Amino acid sequence: MTRQNPILRVENITKSFGGEPILKGVNLSLGKGEIKILIGPSGGGKSTFLQCMNCLISPDSGKYWLEEKPVDITSKKVLYHYRQQVGMIFQDFNLFDHLTALDNVTLALRKVKGMDKKAAARRAMTELSQVGLEDKIRLYPAELSGGQKQRVAIARALAMDPKVLLLDEPTSALDPDLTGEVIDVIRNLAKKGMTMVMATHQISLIRTLADEILFMEAGFVVEQGSPKALLVPGTRSQGFCDKLNSLSGEGPE
Amino acid sequence: MLEAVSIIKGALPYLLAGSLITAGIVIGAMALGLVLGLSMAVGQVYGGNALKRALGTYVWFFQGVPILVLLFLFYFGVFHYMGLNLSAVAAVTIVLGMTTAAYQANIFRGAILALPQGQFKAASTLGMSDIQTILTIILPQALRLSIPAWSNEFSIVLKDSALAFVLGAPEIMARAKFVASRTYQHLPIYIIAGLIYFILTWAGVRALAKLEKTVRIPGYSNKGM
Numbered sequence: 001m002t003r004q005n006p007i008l009r010v011e012n013i014t015k016s017f018g019g020e021p022i023l024k025g026v027n028l029s030l031g032k033g034e035i036k037i038l039i040g041p042s043g044g045g046k047s048t049f050l051q052c053m054n055c056l057i058s059p060d061s062g063k064y065w066l067e068e069k070p071v072d073i074t075s076k077k078v079l080y081h082y083r084q085q086v087g088m089i090f091q092d093f094n095l096f097d098h099l100t101a102l103d104n105v106t107l108a109l110r111k112v113k114g115m116d117k118k119a120a121a122r123r124a125m126t127e128l129s130q131v132g133l134e135d136k137i138r139l140y141p142a143e144l145s146g147g148q149k150q151r152v153a154i155a156r157a158l159a160m161d162p163k164v165l166l167l168d169e170p171t172s173a174l175d176p177d178l179t180g181e182v183i184d185v186i187r188n189l190a191k192k193g194m195t196m197v198m199a200t201h202q203i204s205l206i207r208t209l210a211d212e213i214l215f216m217e218a219g220f221v222v223e224q225g226s227p228k229a230l231l232v233p234g235t236r237s238q239g240f241c242d243k244l245n246s247l248s249g250e251g252p253e
Numbered sequence: 254m255l256e257a258v259s260i261i262k263g264a265l266p267y268l269l270a271g272s273l274i275t276a277g278i279v280i281g282a283m284a285l286g287l288v289l290g291l292s293m294a295v296g297q298v299y300g301g302n303a304l305k306r307a308l309g310t311y312v313w314f315f316q317g318v319p320i321l322v323l324l325f326l327f328y329f330g331v332f333h334y335m336g337l338n339l340s341a342v343a344a345v346t347i348v349l350g351m352t353t354a355a356y357q358a359n360i361f362r363g364a365i366l367a368l369p370q371g372q373f374k375a376a377s378t379l380g381m382s383d384i385q386t387i388l389t390i391i392l393p394q395a396l397r398l399s400i401p402a403w404s405n406e407f408s409i410v411l412k413d414s415a416l417a418f419v420l421g422a423p424e425i426m427a428r429a430k431f432v433a434s435r436t437y438q439h440l441p442i443y444i445i446a447g448l449i450y451f452i453l454t455w456a457g458v459r460a461l462a463k464l465e466k467t468v469r470i471p472g473y474s475n476k477g478m
């Protein structure tokens with residue numbers, strides 16, 4: 001991979017909760033189209049780090065650059081604009097419960113991008129078709145399966161044309177037989193060159209999608225490298241994947 | 254007996270006209286309480302500490318003092334010293350409105366806090382401002398959740414409005430008392446007054462139950478867990 005200018009860079013992110021340090025200085029630099037995957041034991045700080053990247057959790061310290069321009073996260077206006085360009089997918093979907101699938105997607109198009117109703121609906125239809133939900137647009141979140149909900153959430157995020165997508169265990173809340181449809185959508189995004197940072201325990205995604213793996217533990221990135229370099233006997237990352245394998249019963253290939 | 258019937262017949266239009274005034278007081282007070290209570294609930298959940306404390310004090314004051322005391326305090330005291338020359342009906346509407354605002358603030362605050370937190374985060378990640386999120390995502394859901402408790406509050410305010418007669422507002426109770434003390438037909442007159450309150454409560458509660466059903470979000474069961 002050619003080393004171009006990073007599209008998003010964060011430096012020295014720290015965060016404590018109630019005096020307990022959770023992130024102890026984490027750096028990340030993302031090239032366009034690059035996919036970085038966060039792994040590591042529960043409580044290691046993956047979710048906290050992802051939410052610090054778009055300031056859903058405001059970090060105690062840290063510097064941000066989007067396309068090489070510094071981002072002043074203390075300004076609400078700058079922050080709202082920054083977040084438009086950094087989409088996020090959550091483990092538990094977080095759809096707007098009172099809106100149909102279509103309106104979940106159109107709301108921010110209208111309120112944030114200022115599109116009129118028709119243009120927003122057209123755009124939303126395109127995104128919802130991309131994730132295979134063109135026949136579900138009138139349904140409410142409570143009428144959708146978990147996999148369908150997550151696909152609506154992905155369509156909602158993509159409709160904003162984000163430059164980077166953050167995904168926090170996008171398949172962890174799904175029944176095993178529903179993970180496939182969401183994984184397919186994520187693979188498709190990767191194929192189209194979407195820049196992503198994803199926390200996941202899905203071995204197949206780690207192996208096949210990651211340009212780089214970051215192994216996080218106790219608030220630090222303790223291992224960092226390509227799957228080829230890291231998924232070899234003796235590394236923490238390989239040990240972690242072995243454990244996932246034995247838990248899921250997949251067995252090492 | 255015949256005499257009683259004709260007295261009641263004569264008094265009925267007079268009492269019913271009073272029910273219009275009662276309805277005006279209650280609708281006005283509930284509307285004022287809705288606007289104030291909703292704003293206070295938003296302030297209590299999302300505001301800074303100073304605002305939270307100030308709003309907490311407001312709620313505590315209006316919950317802690319009897320309505321009768323509040324009516325006298327404001328009508329003869331506060332409004333008087335402010336130089337406001339309010340009619341009894343206007344004064345009662347405002348005092349009941351400010352009181353129910355305190356209770357409604359608690360209703361709406363509870364509903365906002367009961368919503369899953371993640372939706373606020375999701376809206377933020379789309380670049381929506383806090384105010385946009387509150388207006389388009391939080392409040393539409395919190396209001397739906399609040400309807401049953403709000404319906405309760407409506408029936409309480411309707412009955413509290415009978416206290417307006419102490420200020421001389423010509424609503425149902427004041428008129429009933431006037432007719433009863435002149436004609437000595439206490440029993441039938443107060444039965445009628447009670448019936449009118451009952452019918453107004455029933456109509457309001459029915460209408461709100463219907464509203465609750467109309468705005469129910471598809472896919473959610475109405476049967477609980």
Ligand SMILES: Nc1ncnc2c1ncn2[C@@H]1O[C@H](COP(=O)(O)OP(=O)(O)OP(=O)(O)O)[C@@H](O)[C@H]1O
Nearest residue numbers: 017018022040041042043044045046047048049199
């Ligand atoms: N709002 C909070 N208040 C206090 N502590 C928190 C908060 N959020 C996270 N933590 C703590 O921070 C640590 C890191 O949590 P985090 O959710 O980032 O871990 P994670 O790596 O995502 O774990 P998992 O794999 O289980 O999702 C945990 O010890 C957690 O208890």
Ligand SMILES: [Mg+2]
Nearest residue numbers: 046047048168
């Ligand atoms: Mg997590």
